[in-house]
Amino acid sequence: MIAFCAIEFLDLQTLDLFSGKGQHSCQLVPKNLLIAVLTELLNWTIEDLERLSKLKKLEVLDLGFNRFVNKSNTAPSIPTKVLFSNKSDTSTVPFLGELKSLKTLILTDNRLAGSLSDFAKVLTNLSNLEFLDLSWNNLDDFSDLRNMSNLKILNVSGNNFLGRIPPSILSLSSLEDLSLRYTNIKDSISMLTNSSNLEVLDLSDNYLDGFFPFHDLRNLSMLKILDLSGNNFSGRIPPSILSLNSLEALSLRRANIKEDSISGFCELTKLQELDLSGNKFEGILPPCLNNLTSLRMVDFSDNQLSGNIPLSLTSNLTSLEYISLSRNQFDQSTLSSMSLASHKNQLKVLGLSNCNLNTSTSDLLNFLHNQYDLRLVDLSHNNLHGKFPTWLFENNSLLHDLNLANNSINGDILFPSSPMVSLTLIDISNNQIHGKLPTNIGNIFPSSPVTLNFSKNSLEGEIPESLAMSSHLSALILSNNRLDGQISPKLFNISLLTLRLNGNQFTGIIPNLTPSKLSHPLTLDLSQNLISGGIPTWIGNFTELRTLVLRNNSFDGPIPLEFCNLVSIEFLDLSQNYLSGPIPSCLNLTFLQYMHFQVNNLTGLMPKALLRSPNLKTLDLKHNNLSGSIPSWLALLSNLRIILLKGNHLSGSIPHEFCQLNKILILDLSHNAFIGPIPPCFNITFGKNGTVEPAFADQVQMSYGIGTYRYPSHFHGGTYGSDQSSLDQYQEQEKVDFVTKSRSDSYRGDILNNMTGMDLSCNEFTGDIPPELGALIAIRVLNLSHNQLTGSIPKILSDLKQIESMDLSHNKLSGQIPSELIGINTLAVFIVAYNNLSGRVPDMKAQFSTFNVSSYEGNPFLCGPPLQQQCNTSKDPVISVTLRQAGLAEKFGIDPISFLSSFAATYVVSLLGFVIVLYVNPNWRGLWFNFIDACLSFIFPFCSK
Incomplete structure (x- = not known):
């Protein structure tokens, strides 16, 4: 239980117990308390709340982000009346209602539900209340607000109004600031015209469209801020x-607007902030924007604007501080048409990403040479070329974020000698920068946590010692360069959230160390290097680690038992090393989604510890030395989408419980020693119904850095984020290799949601092909080759209308190739070679016209194009007998080739034996010749005459 106290200060006027830090033992309540901030506290009880009723002078009470509990109920969610009534009987005087001096009450995000009728008396008694925040609860009835005549600010965002704005809100005559964001409003908002004093109106993220009547909004003559995004x-x-005309700030961000021009906004001459981003505005930026002389922030990013940017937008709007034009279709001469020559025009935020600038950094200098107050610069994806712009740092000592990613900047990296006290982000990834990292690089970030992304360049040499000792690094990304040498162990002892050194040429071993308590990385990627030795055991101490990628190195030895401590890990990749021994049975990876252990020397059985990973989506253990059978308990991992067990020593039959994995998209059991029939129950898997929810994204987002620069604004809680917010996220695509169309391909990102395939090749499966496989209508790859399958090819496989590759070769299949398969228009690879198939090859139509001899070879009784053996339709008795025998052989399960071969051998052996007997015994030879002579005389008597 939390006890409120003033820590023995009777005259305390402000008490802040934010985030549970106020769990004190004293019981003294400060009588003169005016402000109480009691947010994010733990284990609230009704007794704690009752103490608040003694604070008669309290004017500000913040109870946001709490979880109230009843005396007899510790559940985090309770009825609304518990918060507002000190008895279960709601007719009693609510204890919060006794705080009659209260002017500000904040109850945001408290899981309140239902209507406000449970504490009507509270709102009636709080007659002095001016600020009420009930946002982000689940309230749906605000009928008891009508008596709050002094209320000026009301925030009810994040509740559910079931389509309409409650009339009681519209009757609040003193209301100046109203936030209705994300409240499911669908109906008319014309009644807002009654709120004549309204200055701020937030209707963002609702269901309003252009057909609802907005015409009466012109009566809101006092309105200054309008957010309809x-x-x-x-x-x-x-x-x-x-x-x-009174508007000072207008946001129509992501409002699905398609207009040929934005010139209509030129009449709003008092505008200071204009956000039209994320729409479909076309045409050029009109010169009339010059009329908006008060404009300090403008965001036209993510539209379809073209042409040049008018000179007036930057030269005449002297109050402009924030401009974002990113991701439009401007001409390549855009930059030359803009001018920032005047000292009066000092930008803080410049967003020109994906603007087709195609210019040099020297032209950029001419454009920005008089700018000395830039905080955020985004010039990424513009094909900028020339030397690294060191002058940007020298001219702008308060620079916060710099994004030059995906250009063609070359030369060495040069930083100023003086520290950059505000810098938090530099992204120069995917350029042509070469040379070594500056030796002083770790010394220019003296205070702020910084994210450095230098990936995909041609940097070489070792990591400077100053960088390995920098205590202010938040994220370091040096992926895909030519860096070499040994990785300094000091780099693992600083407070990095993300360390990505993959795709370089680092060598040696990673020594043992004791990680600092400050070191709590979320992402560690050392893949694709030349690192050897054992995997460091101390990695297991990073209990907050979410992504660990060590693939494609030369690590050897066992998987450390300390990995059993990685309780937060979500992405684990140890593939393509020389790891040996069993997978640790102590693994307790509850949050693990992607496990990649392929191409190692791991041995033993599949560990039952996998059952402790219920969120597992990818299990890749292919090309190891695992043995034993597939355990039936694997079916309990119901979220599995991809199972890759290729190239092990697994044996036994496939358990029928395996078919319970009804979310499977890719299954590869090839190159093992499985026996028995193919389970017919496989027809329930492989996205048959197309209802399996997407499991893979283009990017697996993991936070890796600090927040980007926030510009003060009327929108978005008082600050406005930059348009490069994705830069503070780790991006890793899930990727798997799978054989399709007779070659190994890599599938990554959201493509995996649509890729389905089953590979059971190179095993010892027997029996028929289950006709139930014809129900796998979403499957794209089916490989059953190199087994001992018998019987005919089921005609129902023609229902696989999305299949692209079907390989049934190297089995003992017999009968004809079903002509119905011609109807599969998606089929690119079809192989039935080396079976016992007979009859005519399907007509060379549609996709079958693309298949050559290699698809059918090794079947001597197949005929017709593209094979050289022609199909003979004559009535020759010998052919008829042969065809009839083949038909009977097929009917009774006899192999016609084996039958004819054995018949011919028996005939030859018998004949030779008879000749040898006659040759050895002259008496029998004489009797045989006499018998032949007598037969001839009887049949042809004229021969004796």
């Missing part, structure tokens, strides 16, 4: 919005 205006701007 995240709605759907069906392509058009409601005209009444353009008549609100």
Whole structure:
């Protein structure tokens, strides 16, 4: 139980117990307390809340982000009345209602539900209340707000209004600031015209569209801030919005607007902030924007604007501090048409990513040479070329974020000698920068945590010692360069959240060390290097680690038992090393989703510890030395999408429980020693119904750095984020290799959601091909080759209308190739070679016209194009007998080739034996010749005459 106290200060006027830090033992309550901030506290009880009623002078009470509990109930969610009534009987006087001096009450995110009727008396008694925050609960009835005549600020965002704004809100005559964000409003908002004092209105992220009447909004003559972002205006701007001449800030971000011009906004001459990003505005930026002389922030990013940027946008708007034009279709001469020559025009944020600049860094210098207050610069994806722009740091000592990724900048990296006290992000990835990392690189970040992304360049040499000792690094990404030498162990003892050194030429071993308590990485990637020795056991001490990638090195020895401590790991890749021994049975990877242990020397059985990973989606253990059978308990991992066990020593039959994995997309059991029939129950898997939810994304997002620069704004809680917020995230695509169309391909990212395949090749499966496989209508790859399968090819396989590769070769299949398979238009590879098939090859139509002899060879009784053996349709008795025998052989399960071969051998042996007997015994030879002579005389008597 939390006891409120003033820590023996009777005159305390402010008490802040944020995040549970106020769990004190004293019981003294400060009588003069004016402000109480009691947020994110733990184990709240009703007794704790009752103490608040003694604070008669309290004016500000913040109870946001708490989980209230009843005396007899420790559940985190309780009825609303528990918070507002000190008895279970709601007719009693609510104890919060006794705080009659209260002017500000904040109850955001407390899981309150239902209507406000449970504490009507609270709101009636709080007649002095001016600020009420009930946001992010689950309230749906606000009928008891009508008596709050002094209320000026009301935030009810994140509740559920079931389509309509409650009338009681619209009747609050003193209301100046109203936030209705994300409240499921669908109906007309014309009643808002009654709120004549309204200055701030947030209707973002609702279901408003261009058909609802906005025409009365022109009566809101006091309105200064209007946020309509995240709605759907069906392509058009409601005209009444353009008549609100008092507007100072307007956001229509992501509102599905498609207009040929933005010139209509030029009439709003008092605008200071204009956000039209994420729409479909076309045409050029009109010169009339010059009229908006008060404009300090403009965001036109993510539209379809073209042409040049008018000179007036940067030269005449002297108040402009924030400009983002990223991801439009401007001409290559855009930069030359802009001018920032005047000292009066000092930008803080410049966003020109993906603007087709195609210019040199020297032209960039001419454009920005008078800028000395830049905080965020995003010039990524522009084909900039020339030397690294060191002058950006020298001219702008307060630079916070710099993004030059995906350009063609070359030369060495040069940083100024003086420290960059505000710098938190430098991204120069995917350029042509070469040379060594500056030796002073770790000394220019003296205070702020910084993210450095230098990946995909041509940097060489070792990591400077200053960088390995920098205590202010938040993320270091040096992937895909030519760096070499040994990795300094000091690099693992600083407070990095992300360390990515993959794709370099680092050598040697990683020594043992005791990680610092400050070291708590979320991502560690050392893959694709030349590192040898054992995997360091101290990695197991990083209990907050979410991503660990060590693939494609020369690590040897066992998987450390300390890995059993990686309780937070989600992505684990130890593939393509020389690891040996069993997979540790102590693994307790509850959050693990992707396990890649392929191409090692791991031995033993499949560990039952996998059962402790219920979220597992990918299990890749191929090309190891695992033995034993597939355990039936594997079916309990119901989230599995990909199982790759190829190239082990697994044996036995496939358990029928395996078919319970009804989310499987890719299954590879090839190159093992499995026996028995193929389970017919496989027809329930491989996305048959197309209802399995997506499990793979283009990017597996993991936070790796610090937040980017926040510009002060009227929107988004008082700050406005940069358009490069994705830079503070680790991006790793899930990737698997799978044989399709007779070659090994890599599938990555969200493509895996649509890739389905089953490879059972190179085993010892027997019996028929289950006709139930014809129900796998979403499968794209089916490989049953190199087994002992018999019987005919099921005609129902023609239902696999999405299949691209079907390989049934090297089995003992007999009968004809079903002509129905011609109807599969997606088939690119079809192989039935080396079986006992007979009859005519399907007609050379559609996809079958692309298959050559190699698809059918090794079947001597197949005929017709593309084979050289022609199909004979004559009535020759010998052919008829042969065909009839082949038909009978097929009917009774006899192999016609084996039958004819054995018959011919028996005939030859018998004949030779008879000749030898006659040759050895002259008496028998004489009797045989006499018998032949007598037969001839009887048949042809004329011969004796």
